[in-house]
Amino acid sequence: MKALMCEAYGPIDTLVVKDVPSPLPGPRQLLIEVRAAAVNFPDALMVQGLYQVKPPLPFTPGAEISGIVKAVGSEVKHYQPGDRVIALTSTGGFAEECLADMARVMPLAAGMDFETGAALVLTYGTSLHGLKDCGHLQAGETLVVLGAAGGVGISAIEIGKAMGARVIAAASTDDKLELCKKVGADDTVNYSIENLKDRINELTAGKGADVVYDPVGGPYTEPALRALAWHGRLLVIGFAAGDIPKIPLNLALLKERSIIGVYWGDSTRHDPVGHLANLHQLHEWFAAGTIHPVVSERFPLAEAKDAIAKIANRQVKGKIVVLPNS
Ligand SMILES: NC(=O)c1ccc[n+]([C@@H]2O[C@H](COP(=O)([O-])OP(=O)(O)OC[C@H]3O[C@@H](n4cnc5c(N)ncnc54)[C@H](OP(=O)(O)O)[C@@H]3O)[C@@H](O)[C@H]2O)c1
Structure with a gap:
């Protein structure tokens, strides 16, 4: 599968798309076919080594995705292949496939498209x-x-x-x-x-x-x-x-x-119950038409580094997303 790779911390322009092996889910993980991956400001900081979290190199940036479950680990009970989900991944999102911990996965609500799902949470x-x-x-x-x-x-x-x-x-x-x-x-x-x-x-x-x-x-x-x-x-x-x-x-x-x-x-880890209540509130507001995430631009995986550069350069309105399987 193809993935955007950060091989050394440095300029965003040094990111490259490469063929890498499909990852295998651990017991408490899901393998997700990524349909949309939102670009967030921390992605731009992380690949330059300027963020508080510095993943071991090489790594694929991308913290927030939506997609379809391809495979699940032995301890995953609530999801199965074919489910439409949103996942918070910290890294790994700008790729055709991505691993997610089961505790950081939620169903994509009925009526919510993949781009909105990736841009919401x-x-x-x-x-x-x-x-x-x-x-x-x-x-x-x-x-x-x-x-x-x-x-x-x-x-x-x-x-x-x-x-x-x-x-x-x-x-x-x-x-x-x-x-x-x-x-x-x-x-x-x-x-x-x-x-x-x-x-x-x-x-x-x-x-x-x-x-x-x-x-x-x-x-x-x-x-x-x-x-x-x-x-x-x-x-x-x-x-x-x-x-x-x-x-x-x-x-x-x-x-x-x-x-x-x-x-x-960190607050979602310190207060998982409050986090769930907030997610519930967001889904209620979305269903009622009270909130509407603005997705202003879409990029193929080959141009994911341009999307990251755009957010670093103050040129984004609302959210922009990468569509790795388009
Ligand atoms: N604390 C948390 O839990 C948390 C969670 C998510 C994000 N964040 C942080 O929130 C910040 C914004 O994230 P975001 O995803 O909303 O980013 P974003 O979409 O790029 O928005 C940031 C805004 O900052 C303004 N800005 C001013 N000077 C800038 C500069 N030199 N370069 C880039 N932007 C500049 C821009 O608006 P104008 O051009 O109108 O000034 C831009 O629209 C980031 O620092 C991110 O790490 C924190």
Whole structure:
């Protein structure tokens, strides 16, 4: 089978598609024919050796897939060949076939296509966990989403609206903000031409926002934190801009603001019951038409490295997917 291989940590352009042997499932694993594999920002960091997880080389990137079960290990009871599934794999997704641990596999809901299935769980799971479990977002509160047209950003807009918040989307181009409006943002800030703090204050009549969802970091975190209201919460999701901001802590003291880290992947292991409840909620919202993952582009496996480069270069709207068996 064909797989995208990272043979040495380095530039994304050095990734290559190769013929490799089909993997064999261990007792608690499934072998899945990959129909769609979503591209996430950590894929770009991982292949460059810049992510907190460094898989042994060589490896195939790709953390989130959907597909059809081809074979199951001896201890797998709830799935059989032919089942349509979603799986979180950490690595291995950008390939014609992929192994997944049975604990990280879930059925692909009836009525959900493969592309949507691959694009749903990681980003929407992160945003639901972040906004509900960590940020305690309440109906009627104002939520600011940074990097709002990106993968986790779009999901935070939709989930913020589903939870009853007013959502202000912040992004770097009018084109990206148009998409944010389309998925439900109430107001927008173009932070490449507008002052983020002043604009949030203006939009909230000087009160400030209640929650900031920040997957970007860099120069945007501090002005967003300064625009948080009394008892406001800053959710630290990621650092797509590259720099990890160093924050003056008086900004927390002044309005009893909280700075809260969100690490969805580990949270699913610490609280598997809460994770299942969140997955259930996401499926309910999907079935009701409340959330709609945006898949903006599709790539064949031969162009998977271009897809990864695109996310690293700030050029993605919503989610993009690789279709290894198309
Ligand atoms: N904590 C968790 O559990 C968790 C889970 C999933 C993802 N994450 C993290 O969340 C972040 C976003 O992930 P994603 O999949 O949503 O990525 P994404 O789709 O690429 O979105 C990131 C956004 O960051 C903005 N950005 C600003 N400067 C950038 C730069 N120099 N390069 C690239 N993007 C830049 C871009 O929006 P503008 O152009 O509008 O500024 C982009 O749309 C990543 O750091 C990822 O590791 C964390």
